[in-house]
Amino acid sequence: MSELQALQHSPLQEHWALLAxxxxxxxxxxxxxxxxxxxxxxxxxxxxxxxxGRSSVLTQVNSPADAQFFSxxxxxxxxHREHARQVLIEAGxxxxxGLRAEPISWSFALRGALITLAIAVLLIIVQVART
Numbered sequence: 558m559s560e561l562q563a564l565q566h567s568p569l570q571e572h573w574a575l576l577a578x579x580x581x582x583x584x585x586x587x588x589x590x591x592x593x594x595x596x597x598x599x600x601x602x603x604x605x606x607x608x609x610g611r612s613s614v615l616t617q618v619n620s621p622a623d624a625q626f627f628s629x630x631x632x633x634x635x636x637h638r639e640h641a642r643q644v645l646i647e648a649g650x651x652x653x654x655g656l657r658a659e660p661i662s663w664s665f666a667l668r669g670a671l672i673t674l675a676i677a678v679l680l681i682i683v684q685v686a687r688t
Contacts (some may be wrong), residue, residue: 558626574635576642576652578628585629591648592633597641600632 576599579585585601587671604627633641646652 559661559678572635576631576638577645578604578633580628582627582629584632585686588631588645588650592631592641595640595644597637597676598634599641599646602630602632604628604630632633 577588579588579601589590589599589601
């Protein structure tokens, strides 16, 4: 079970609902502040960004500080999820960092295909060299 699936099937699931996944702690804190200001209890849980689909080892970063190692899952009481969603939208949330996966760019898919092809060619060369 992936970490995202584990988040979605948490023991808190009966009473809590996963609202959104933030890319950084500042965004999660802003969302949590907006929810708290509206009287909605929330909880932020740190998760592995690669396993939740919010980062990739193939993503180009300019420095180690730019790398995304963690994502920040924002939970709210299940009964208040729709209201919480509206609060975040009013606070400027554009809905891109939610439960739905972000679209994979062509450049990302191409990089993955090229890396796979390079590995396959390397394995063939090694196999031929051994015989």
